[in-house]
Amino acid sequence: MIATPPVVLSVAGTDSGGAAGLAADLATCAAHGVHGACVVTAVTAQDTTGVHGVHPVPLEVVVAQLDAVLADLPVAAVKTGVLGTPAVVGLLADRLAGGPPLVVDPVLVATSGAVLGGGEVVAAYRERLLPVAAVATPNLAEARALLGPGADDLPVPDVAAGLTGLGCAVVLTGGPDLDRPGEVVDWLARPGRLPVAVPHPLVDTEHDHGSGCTFSAAMACAIAAGAALEEAASRAAAYTTAQLRTSATWSLGRGRGPVAHTHPTDPVRPTHLTRGER
Ligand SMILES: Nc1ncnc2c1ncn2[C@@H]1O[C@H](COP(=O)(O)OP(=O)(O)O)[C@@H](O)[C@H]1O
Numbered sequence: 001m002i003a004t005p006p007v008v009l010s011v012a013g014t015d016s017g018g019a020a021g022l023a024a025d026l027a028t029c030a031a032h033g034v035h036g037a038c039v040v041t042a043v044t045a046q047d048t049t050g051v052h053g054v055h056p057v058p059l060e061v062v063v064a065q066l067d068a069v070l071a072d073l074p075v076a077a078v079k080t081g082v083l084g085t086p087a088v089v090g091l092l093a094d095r096l097a098g099g100p101p102l103v104v105d106p107v108l109v110a111t112s113g114a115v116l117g118g119g120e121v122v123a124a125y126r127e128r129l130l131p132v133a134a135v136a137t138p139n140l141a142e143a144r145a146l147l148g149p150g151a152d153d154l155p156v157p158d159v160a161a162g163l164t165g166l167g168c169a170v171v172l173t174g175g176p177d178l179d180r181p182g183e184v185v186d187w188l189a190r191p192g193r194l195p196v197a198v199p200h201p202l203v204d205t206e207h208d209h210g211s212g213c214t215f216s217a218a219m220a221c222a223i224a225a226g227a228a229l230e231e232a233a234s235r236a237a238a239y240t241t242a243q244l245r246t247s248a249t250w251s252l253g254r255g256r257g258p259v260a261h262t263h264p265t266d267p268v269r270p271t272h273l274t275r276g277e278r
């Protein structure tokens, strides 16, 4: 029997350490039975300790990749990660407006603290890309940067609700909730509606490098399969949490380890060597 799998396009940067960016997106697509296509916007020299270099891909090469994918494959949803320059943000707004649903992960700062998008990129997100997105998935620091002056004093749900003023739904990905010990709360805000909490269990780990990319790619996969936003956010959180439960048991790299992109059914079992045995 011949079948056409759903296709999700990720427009993002590479992470040489295999934790974040396109590595996370394509692995997440595969885990969801989705074919992942990829447009590379930047090459990073990166590992678990930090981002050591960022090399933006020339605009015309980004355009050529985008043209190739959009002319050939039936893209059901698009996800964006590191875009790097205002020109790339504007290009995507021009090419993707009115097309398949767009999940924008406005990556501005890496887990390690490296800046992956400056003030001009923030302005381009606000003015060009978020108004044509279906949903944005910032963490709290990114959401406050996108909302601008005054956002620092607002409670988290109000930050999420405020961002919907730019024209898209928002899932503000969260940290531990002081009112709900052992839980993490992501806030879903949709234009004109009260924000709703999407709580899920906290995984006690620092091996979370790439969790934001994994979450937004999983949301794109759920949306490509027809899920509504609340269902998509809840499924994406469940997927990311399951992967964090695996990476919580790992020792990998000298810094903040990758969220796991492996699956229990993998036919090749890793060799479990502790640092001392190497
Ligand atoms: N320790 C954790 N336990 C459970 N869920 C987590 C944990 N850390 C992150 N998440 C979840 O992973 C997803 C990505 O969020 P986050 O890590 O905040 O993104 P980012 O990498 O952009 O900062 C969200 O659903 C968030 O709640």
Ligand SMILES: Cc1ncc(COP(=O)(O)O)c(N)n1
Pocket: 012, 013, 014, 015, 020, 021, 022, 044, 046, 081, 082, 107, 109, 110, 111, 112, 208, 209, 210, 211, 212, 213
């Ligand atoms: C290429 C690339 N894309 C995205 C991130 C953000 O991921 P995280 O917030 O987990 O550092 C990153 N560090 N590198």
